[in-house]
Amino acid sequence: xxxxxxxxxxxxxxxxxxxxxxxxxxxxxxxxxxxxxxxxxxxxxxxxxxxxxxxxxxxxxxxxxxxxxxxxxxxxxxxxxxxxxxxxxxxxxxxxxxxxxxxxxxxxxxxxxxxxxxxxxxxxxxxxxxxxxxxxxxxxxxxxxxxxxxxxxxxxxxxxxxxxxxxxxxxxxxxxxxxxxxxxxxxxxxxxxxxxxxxxxxxxxxxxxxxxxxxxxxxxxxxxxxxxxxxxxxxxxxxxxxxxxxxxxxxxxxxxxxxxxxxxxxxxxxxxxxxxxxxxxxxxxxxxxxxxxxxxxxxxxxxxxxxxxxxxxxxxxxxxxxxxxxxxxxxxxxxxxxxxxxxxxxxxxxxxxxxxxxxxxxxxxxxxxxxxxx
Amino acid sequence: xxxxxxxxxxxxxxxxxxxxxxxxxxxxxxxxxxxxxxxxxxxxxxxxxxxxxxxxxxxxxxxxxxxxxxxxxxxxxxxxxxxxxxxxxxxxxxxxxxxx
Numbered sequence: 001x002x003x004x005x006x007x008x009x010x011x012x013x014x015x016x017x018x019x020x021x022x023x024x025x026x027x028x029x030x031x032x033x034x035x036x037x038x039x040x041x042x043x044x045x046x047x048x049x050x051x052x053x054x055x056x057x058x059x060x061x062x063x064x065x066x067x068x069x070x071x072x073x074x075x076x077x078x079x080x081x082x083x084x085x086x087x088x089x090x091x092x093x094x095x096x097x098x099x100x101x102x103x104x105x106x107x108x109x110x111x112x113x114x115x116x117x118x119x120x121x122x123x124x125x126x127x128x129x130x131x132x133x134x135x136x137x138x139x140x141x142x143x144x145x146x147x148x149x150x151x152x153x154x155x156x157x158x159x160x161x162x163x164x165x166x167x168x169x170x171x172x173x174x175x176x177x178x179x180x181x182x183x184x185x186x187x188x189x190x191x192x193x194x195x196x197x198x199x200x201x202x203x204x205x206x207x208x209x210x211x212x213x214x215x216x217x218x219x220x221x222x223x224x225x226x227x228x229x230x231x232x233x234x235x236x237x238x239x240x241x242x243x244x245x246x247x248x249x250x251x252x253x254x255x256x257x258x259x260x261x262x263x264x265x266x267x268x269x270x271x272x273x274x275x276x277x278x279x280x281x282x283x284x285x286x287x288x289x290x291x292x293x294x295x296x297x298x299x300x301x302x303x304x305x306x307x308x309x310x311x312x313x314x315x316x317x318x319x320x321x322x323x324x325x326x327x328x329x330x331x332x333x334x335x336x337x338x339x340x341x342x343x344x345x346x347x348x349x350x351x352x353x354x355x356x357x358x359x360x361x362x363x364x365x366x367x368x369x370x371x372x373x374x
Numbered sequence: 375x376x377x378x379x380x381x382x383x384x385x386x387x388x389x390x391x392x393x394x395x396x397x398x399x400x401x402x403x404x405x406x407x408x409x410x411x412x413x414x415x416x417x418x419x420x421x422x423x424x425x426x427x428x429x430x431x432x433x434x435x436x437x438x439x440x441x442x443x444x445x446x447x448x449x450x451x452x453x454x455x456x457x458x459x460x461x462x463x464x465x466x467x468x469x470x471x472x473x474x
Contacts, residue, residue, distance in 0.1 A: 092443070092444075092447070093443075094443065094444055165448075211443065211444040211445070211447070212444055212445065213444060213445040213448070214448075215447050215448060216424070216427070216448070216449045218423075218424030218427070219424050219427050219428060219431075219447065219449065221424075222424045222425060222427075222428050223428055223431075226428070294436075295432060295435065295436035296432070296436070297401075297405070297429040297430070297432045297433040297436070298429075299432060300425050300426075300428050300429045300432065301425065301429075304425070359425060362423055362425070363425070366405075366406060366422075366423075366426070367405065367406070367407060368407065369407055370407050370408060
C-alpha cells in the first residue's frame with residue numbers, strides 16, 4: 001500500500017507547482033485550488049481516519065506541512081488554519097459535533113480560527129467577543145482581527161467569553177451578521193486570505209457551542225493554539241529548506257572573481273549558517289512531533305520551543321538567503337523575497353517570540369531544582 | 375485492530391484510587407520538583423499555569439487510557455490530586471461500562 005504522506009506531499013507539489021510567486025503578487029489564492037486540496041484531505045492531514053481524515057501522525061503531518069511551506073507559505077497558512085479548526089473540533093467537540101463537522105473539514109469545506117482582537121493580542125484574557133444564550137439559540141458579538149484564511153472560509157471557529165469562562169463556536173461565514181473584510185496588502189503570506197471579521201448579533205443553534213459548556217479561556221486557547229504552533233514551526237522548516245536550496249544553487253553557479261561565489265569564504269559561511277538553521281529547526285520540530293505522537297505531556301512545552309526556534313531561525317535565514325542571492329533574489333514574488341516577508345510574520349503569529357520566551361522562562365522556573373545548590 | 379486493543383485502558387488502568395493518586399503525585403513531583411499533598415490547590419496556592427493544565431490533560435489521558443472532553447475539562451476537575459483521581463475513576467468506569 002502506498003505511503004499516505006508521499007501521496008499527500010505529491011498532491012501538494014503538483015497543485016502548487018511554480019505558481020506561488022504569482023499568488024504572492026496577486027495577493028490571492030484560487031478558491032478551486034483550496035477546495036481541491038481540502039477534498040484531498042491535505043489541509044488537515046492529522047485528522048484521524050475515523051473522522052474522514054488521512055490519519056497522519058504529527059511527524060508525518062509536520063513533513064507534509066514543511067513540504068507545503070517550502071513551496072508557498074500562503075497555502076501553508078491556510079493549511080495551518082484548517083488543521084487548527086479540525087483539531088479544535090476534535091479536541092473540544094462532543095461526539096455528535098465531531099461526527100457532524102469533521103468529515104466536512106476533510107472533504108473541501110474550508111475553515112478559519114479567530115482568537116485575536118484589537119485589544120486582545122498576546123493578552124488574550126482581554127478578549128471582548130461574547131457568546132450568550134438566548135432561549136434555544138446562541139448570540140455572538142465581537143470583532144476578530146487578522147483571521148488567517150477567513151477570506152476563503154465557509155466556517156469560522158470563533159473564541160469568545162461564555163458564562164463564567166469561554167467557549168469556541170462554529171459560525172457559518174454566510175450567517176446573517178457576519179462581515180468578512182479582507183486585510184489589504186499584508187506584508188507576508190500575502191495570499192493567505194487574512195481578514196477582519198465582525199460578528200453583529202450572530203444567532204446560532206445551541207449545538208454550535210463546542211463541548212456544550214464553558215471552559216477556562218487560557219486552557220481553551222492554549223490547547224487550540226498548540227496545533228497552530230506545531231504547524232507554523234514545520235512551515236518555517238519549509239521556508240528554511242527553500243532558502244537553503246535557493247542560496248546553495250545560486251552560490252554553486254554564479255561566478256565572480258573567477259570562481260563560484262560559494263567558494264568565497266564569506267559567502268560559504270552564509271551557506272553553512274543556512275544548513276545549521278535548517279537542521280536545528282528540523283530536529284526541534286521532530287522532537288516536539290514525537291512527543292505528540294507518544295502522547296507525552298512534554299509535547300506542551302516542546303511545541304512552544306519548536307515554534308520559537310523554527311520561526312527565529314527562518315526569519316534570520318531568509319535575510320541570509322536574500323543576501324546570498326543579492327539582485328537575483330531581490331524581486332518580489334521570488335523565493336527569497338517571499339521567505340523574507342513570510343518568515344518575519346511567523347515570529348508574530350500564534351504567540352509572538354516574546355510571548356513564547358515568557359512561556360519558556362516560566363517552564364525553566366517551574367522545573368528549576370529547589371533548595372540548596374549542589 | 376483486536377477487540378482487546380480497542381478497549382485498551384492505558385498503561386496503568388483499570389486500576390484503583392490509590393494507584394491513580396500515587397501516579398499523579400509522582401508526575402507532579404517529577405514535573406514541578408516539589409512534593410504535593412492530595413488536597414493542595416495546584417492552580418491557586420500552587421500557582422501553576424494554563425500550559426501546566428494542558429500537560430495534566432495530556433498526561434491523564436495517556437496514563438489512564440481516558441478521553442477528557444466537554445465539561446470534564448473545567449478547571450475544578452484538575453484543581454487537586456483528589457479531584458483528578460475522582461475524575462479519572464469516573465471516566466474509567468464509564469468507558470468500562472460502555473465497552474462491557
